Amino acid sequence: MNIKNRGSFYTPKVISGWLTDRAKKYSFDEKRNVINVLEPSCGDGVFIKEIESSFQRGNYYLDAIEIEPQVLDSVHVSNSDFITLINDDFLFWETSKKYDLVIGNPPYIARKRLNKEQTKKCKSIHVENGLADKEISNIWTSFVVKSSSMLSEQGILAFVLPTELLQVNYAKEIRKYLLDEFHRLEIISFKSLAFEDIEQDTVILIAYKNIRLEGGLFFAEVSDTKQLSHQNLNFLCHHGDHNAKWSSYILTEDEMTFIDEVAKKCNKVSHYCKSVAGIVTAANSFFILTSDEMKSLNLYEYTKKIVQKGMLVNGKIEITPQMYDDISISGKPCYLMDLNGIPESEFSKELKNYLLSGVDLGIPDRYKCKLRERWFDIPTIWKSEGVFFKRGHLYPKLMVNRADVYVTDSAYRITMNDGYDIESLVYSFYNSLTLLFSELNGRYYGGGVLELTPNEFKGLPLPYLKVKKKHFSSLSKKFSSKKCIEDVLKKNNRDLLLSIESLTENELEIIHNLYIKVKQRRLRIS
Numbered sequence: 001m002n003i004k005n006r007g008s009f010y011t012p013k014v015i016s017g018w019l020t021d022r023a024k025k026y027s028f029d030e031k032r033n034v035i036n037v038l039e040p041s042c043g044d045g046v047f048i049k050e051i052e053s054s055f056q057r058g059n060y061y062l063d064a065i066e067i068e069p070q071v072l073d074s075v076h077v078s079n080s081d082f083i084t085l086i087n088d089d090f091l092f093w094e095t096s097k098k099y100d101l102v103i104g105n106p107p108y109i110a111r112k113r114l115n116k117e118q119t120k121k122c123k124s125i126h127v128e129n130g131l132a133d134k135e136i137s138n139i140w141t142s143f144v145v146k147s148s149s150m151l152s153e154q155g156i157l158a159f160v161l162p163t164e165l166l167q168v169n170y171a172k173e174i175r176k177y178l179l180d181e182f183h184r185l186e187i188i189s190f191k192s193l194a195f196e197d198i199e200q201d202t203v204i205l206i207a208y209k210n211i212r213l214e215g216g217l218f219f220a221e222v223s224d225t226k227q228l229s230h231q232n233l234n235f236l237c238h239h240g241d242h243n244a245k246w247s248s249y250i251l252t253e254d255e256m257t258f259i260d261e262v263a264k265k266c267n268k269v270s271h272y273c274k275s276v277a278g279i280v281t282a283a284n285s286f287f288i289l290t291s292d293e294m295k296s297l298n299l300y301e302y303t304k305k306i307v308q309k310g311m312l313v314n315g316k317i318e319i320t321p322q323m324y325d326d327i328s329i330s331g332k333p334c335y336l337m338d339l340n341g342i343p344e345s346e347f348s349k350e351l352k353n354y355l356l357s358g359v360d361l362g363i364p365d366r367y368k369c370k371l372r373e374r375w376f377d378i379p380t381i382w383k384s385e386g387v388f389f390k391r392g393h394l395y396p397k398l399m400v401n402r403a404d405v406y407v408t409d410s411a412y413r414i415t416m417n418d419g420y421d422i423e424s425l426v427y428s429f430y431n432s433l434t435l436l437f438s439e440l441n442g443r444y445y446g447g448g449v450l451e452l453t454p455n456e457f458k459g460l461p462l463p464y465l466k467v468k469k470k471h472f473s474s475l476s477k478k479f480s481s482k483k484c485i486e487d488v489l490k491k492n493n494r495d496l497l498l499s500i501e502s503l504t505e506n507e508l509e510i511i512h513n514l515y516i517k518v519k520q521r522r523l524r525i526s
Helices: 013-027 046-054 069-073 116-128 139-149 169-181 225-230 246-250 253-263 291-296 321-329 349-360 422-429 432-441 454-458 469-481 485-499 505-523
Strands: 035-039 060-066 083-087 099-104 151-162 184-190 202-208 216-222 236-238 273-277 303-307 335-337 386-389 397-401 411-416
Touching: 013 046, 013 099, 013 151, 013 202, 013 225, 035 046, 046 060, 046 099, 060 069, 069 083, 116 139, 139 151, 139 169, 169 202, 216 246, 246 505, 253 432, 253 505, 273 454, 291 335, 303 321, 386 422, 397 422, 411 422, 422 469, 432 485, 432 505, 469 485, 485 505
Parallel strands: 035 060, 035 099, 060 083, 099 151, 184 216
Antiparallel strands: 151 202, 184 202, 216 236, 273 411, 303 335, 386 397, 386 411
8 A cells, every 4th residue: 555545644753752852741640640641543652651651560550552564563562551552443442442632643544545445434433422414524534523533531642644624615514613622722833844755734733631731723933853852832812713724823813803894895706706617627648739749639629728727827827829829839738629529430440549548547437437428528618717726826716718718627617797897806806904814814835835715716805996998908918027916916905905995004014924925935035
């Protein structure tokens, strides 16, 4: 089983050591001289080693579980009288024992990589603990829920988790569950990657069922793992809207209150336009051809111009015919095969052979292809006047579609509501308030890539300004020649944000600085 399927990203010693020491500090009290410890996915045994070296013999009993027998065989135990190694899948493992400490780094495995039994079990774990009866998105949430249910009344949960805990919509229910189940939650985040080899953003979660410390939700941030080992953490308590994404706590409560009040004075993106996901081919590498492939198959009349990724149209606010031609000349795939409504009797010999090669690749057996009457007929092929690419790096990209191109589901197709136009929408999008909420509402990956779901995009506050074509043209030229997005925002902020009721010059500057703050946090710029 490869590392993605197993979801095992072994914990750096500095993290496992610090987490063990902090958990130990609050595990014992005058009534408990011996504690029960559980490690639900022990992997290479890094937490076992830390517990052996940190806890005194006879002060603990540890159950350590690992699904992979060959991995478990490599774990060496010194205190075998107090440690039990168990080869099992934690999802299915059962015990009546309650634990004073559950510690570790659970696997991060997306649902599509789980088998049917695991998927079903993950769902049942959620339902049995009062969560919604729906499919889970990643196995780590089930580890959190099941581990929490196995704690004693004074138990502590100490986990290394993906930053998804703070950011993604599917973890919203887990965030509420943790707030309901625990007296105190501590979140420690890192300004630099803790798992550099895999570019996996992680946080530390320590959850206390019952402890003589102030209750609530607390956050701390360190520059890197080295600082974690010797830093006296400064935890800040947040009393605000806990339904919000926890990644928003990069800002203080006063800052969040301020920008929320400003945002309430703006309509959301959905007020001005409709946005729908782009075309789902189910196999871009097969259905989207290069210019040479299109010509060799004689498919010119059966293809449509398409842009696959936002990175192909960087640095502009318009997708122009020249930009598309440059993509085509470069040899990148940009011609979408559209065979809808064409009888197979009219297919050329070259096309038939190409489709047979797709059969050999197993493409007709892919889930979305199996739902089609003819596996090669791609549905919902239509184009839009505007395009928003759901992933961006330095900033999100909303563009006018001058080239009349189609887009894949890497983008959302934008059609304007009555009374509004695409040029004004794009012009209005590029301001520090809207981009700030893009950072707060979206999620980001280890490499700093920002992603917004359809609902997150629709929910962005946008101070709309109807502009003349000459003003849009001026912005487009400035955008193309800019050194950074801040060059554009300086003028646009004044045009757009100062039109918001009672907003002052000083408050405009605050909004812009907060945007810089959260963006630099995502991009890991000091």
